[in-house]
Amino acid sequence: MSADQRVLILVVERNPAVQRLERFFLEQAGYSVEFASDGLNALERARELKPAIMVAEILVPALDGLSLCRALKADAATSHILVLIFSHLHAEDRALEAGADAFLIKPLNEELLIETVEKLVSRVGREKGTR
Amino acid sequence: MTQKISAGATGLDEVLMGGIPANTITILMGAPGSGKTILAEQIAFHNASPETPVLYLTTLAEPLEKFIVHGNNYSFFETSKVGVSVFYEDLGYMIRETGIQTLAERVTDLLIKYRPKLLFIDSFKALHELLTSETERRTVIYDLATALSAYQCTSFLIGEYAPGMVTELPEFAIADVVLNMMRHITNVREQRFLRVEKIRGSDSIQGMHAFAISADGIKIFPRILTPRFSPTYRPKVERVNTGIKGLDDMVAEGFWRGSTTLIAGPSGAGKTIMALHFIRQGALQDEPSLYLGFQENPMQMARIMHNLGWDTEALISTGKLELMYRSPVEMQLDQVAAELFGRIRAGKVKRVAIDALDDLERSSVDPQRFADFIYALIQWFAVENVTCMQTVELSHLFAVSGTNVTQEQVSNMCDNLVVLGFNTERDELRRSVRILKTRGSAHDERAHTLEISGRGAAVTKAKAK
Numbered sequence: 001m002s003a004d005q006r007v008l009i010l011v012v013e014r015n016p017a018v019q020r021l022e023r024f025f026l027e028q029a030g031y032s033v034e035f036a037s038d039g040l041n042a043l044e045r046a047r048e049l050k051p052a053i054m055v056a057e058i059l060v061p062a063l064d065g066l067s068l069c070r071a072l073k074a075d076a077a078t079s080h081i082l083v084l085i086f087s088h089l090h091a092e093d094r095a096l097e098a099g100a101d102a103f104l105i106k107p108l109n110e111e112l113l114i115e116t117v118e119k120l121v122s123r124v125g126r127e128k129g130t131r
Numbered sequence: 132m133t134q135k136i137s138a139g140a141t142g143l144d145e146v147l148m149g150g151i152p153a154n155t156i157t158i159l160m161g162a163p164g165s166g167k168t169i170l171a172e173q174i175a176f177h178n179a180s181p182e183t184p185v186l187y188l189t190t191l192a193e194p195l196e197k198f199i200v201h202g203n204n205y206s207f208f209e210t211s212k213v214g215v216s217v218f219y220e221d222l223g224y225m226i227r228e229t230g231i232q233t234l235a236e237r238v239t240d241l242l243i244k245y246r247p248k249l250l251f252i253d254s255f256k257a258l259h260e261l262l263t264s265e266t267e268r269r270t271v272i273y274d275l276a277t278a279l280s281a282y283q284c285t286s287f288l289i290g291e292y293a294p295g296m297v298t299e300l301p302e303f304a305i306a307d308v309v310l311n312m313m314r315h316i317t318n319v320r321e322q323r324f325l326r327v328e329k330i331r332g333s334d335s336i337q338g339m340h341a342f343a344i345s346a347d348g349i350k351i352f353p354r355i356l357t358p359r360f361s362p363t364y365r366p367k368v369e370r371v372n373t374g375i376k377g378l379d380d381m382v383a384e385g386f387w388r389g390s391t392t393l394i395a396g397p398s399g400a401g402k403t404i405m406a407l408h409f410i411r412q413g414a415l416q417d418e419p420s421l422y423l424g425f426q427e428n429p430m431q432m433a434r435i436m437h438n439l440g441w442d443t444e445a446l447i448s449t450g451k452l453e454l455m456y457r458s459p460v461e462m463q464l465d466q467v468a469a470e471l472f473g474r475i476r477a478g479k480v481k482r483v484a485i486d487a488l489d490d491l492e493r494s495s496v497d498p499q500r501f502a503d504f505i506y507a508l509i510q511w512f513a514v515e516n517v518t519c520m521q522t523v524e525l526s527h528l529f530a531v532s533g534t535n536v537t538q539e540q541v542s543n544m545c546d547n548l549v550v551l552g553f554n555t556e557r558d559e560l561r562r563s564v565r566i567l568k569t570r571g572s573a574h575d576e577r578a579h580t581l582e583i584s585g586r587g588a589a590v591t592k593a594k595a596k
């Protein structure tokens with residue numbers, strides 16, 4: 001698959017070690033990955049890049065991951081973006097309440113991350129098909 | 132519930148209440164030669180499988196080859212796992228090339244390459260030699276902690292840390308578990324102990340736990356604690372025949388099953404022979420019985436029993452009698468307790484004779500610990516319904532003052548206290564026996580004669596006045 005055909009994932013993460021691991025594992029699985037280091041920047045980049053999926057930590061500066069998720073889902077231009085909250089905080093209920101489509105607890109488990117992203121990607125495909 | 136990984140070293144999971152919490156950072160600290168690398172490799176090989184790859188990073192303390200050569204001395208070191216599920220890498224070489232500032236980056240490279248579930252850095256402390264300032268030290272350790280916490284992996288940092296470093300070095304702040312391996316040397320005796328200095332989000336058995344190193348690796352003997360539950364109340368008291376003619380009649384209700392009797396007396400007063408009668412009687416009554424001695428080896432003990440005309444071999448061969456010997460020079464209290472209760476819980480022992488407490492006391496590093504140990508031991512015997520006879524040597528030949536006949540108040544802890552001694556009658560030395568205490572029963576308070584002949588010991592009652 002060429003670079004522009006790959007599914008785009010926007011990752012909101014400020015820990016460079018996690019950024020590096022996420023980039024490596026997601027790219028190896030065939031995805032295109034872009035980063036935002038805080039919540040506001042992520043909101044701007046989401047509107048600009050229109051990624052299929054956003055993977056967001058809750059504990060990020062400027063706008064936390066849950067508020068970011070609510071903002072995305074409230075905006076018609078970004079509400080289609082599927083959100084995976086990926087955090088050290090045990091906040092699955094809060095994430096789902098905020099409109100997140102999936103939740104994973106850190107630290108990073110490669111198999112779980114890729115499996116969860118794949119499920120979201122297949123949902124993107126189904127939702128496109130039904131439109 | 133916290134997920135845990137088995138440490139693979141006998142006893143350590145028990146100390147850590149189920150194992151090492153997964154996805155945490157553990158520091159294995161201790162002096163040179165304390166067994167840190169053995170424990171680390173034991174944990175590594177125990178857990179390694181194709182689904183659970185293990186990455187073992189060596190640094191600046193010892194070359195990688197030495198780890199392999201050293202590991203080969205132990206049975207857990209399965210050579211077939213090296214390069215398949217246990218991967219060794221020389222981290223020291225990598226950071227010498229790129230600088231200590233790149234430590235977190237290099238470790239992340241290796242996490243990506245091997246995707247380990249367990250990671251070891253040995254020696255982590257040796258990396259401090261490359262750190263030139265406190266700021267650099269904090270930054271590098273912080274970055275490494277960030278990298279390790281990013282990936283689902285249980286990490287172990289190994290180092291020759293002294294106790295004072297726990298509050299000074301930054302790696303102790305990031306560690307979730309700190310295991311301290313210690314050597315306690317007194318004169319020519321050496322004992323090894325492990326202590327959990329820190330554990331986050333989990334519980335552990337506090338205190339110092341003895342451990343031994345053998346070709347099978349490290350075996351830990353968790354410190355014996357007082358049982359958390361009381362012995363079951365038995366409405367019908369069962370009497371136990373001690374096998375010492377005349378002694379049982381001195382106690383109105385007899386010696387109870389599950390009780391502990393202390394036989395205290397000077398050298399030569401008959402303590403050992405009474406203990407031997409006690410376990411032999413148990414074996415004859417189909418109660419598996421164990422004699423734990425520290426002076427005579429089993430062959431010497433068997434000979435003594437044979438000379439008394441007892442068919443000891445038959446009792447031993449049927450498993451009714453066991454003569455267990457431990458050298459008082461090499462012994463560790465909790466190791467003895469672990470072996471003893473291993474047999475008791477396997478249903479192999481109903482009676483125990485411990486001869487003598489003095490030898491156990493000498494192997495203790497701390498008098499208070501000895502007292503606590505004996506108390507816990509007696510309580511556990513009661514819980515397990517095991518009847519025990521213990522001996523202790525008294526320095527005075529003729530008289531006993533008060534009921535606290537032993538230094539560490541062991542006599543107060545025991546249910547029954549029997550004191551042996553000597554008295555002179557027309558220049559003739561005679562052995563005497565007197566019961567000073569029986570818990571929950573009346574007893575004959577008079578002193579009687581203890582006769583020892585070629586057939587053993589027997590109490591000859593003094594005529595009532």
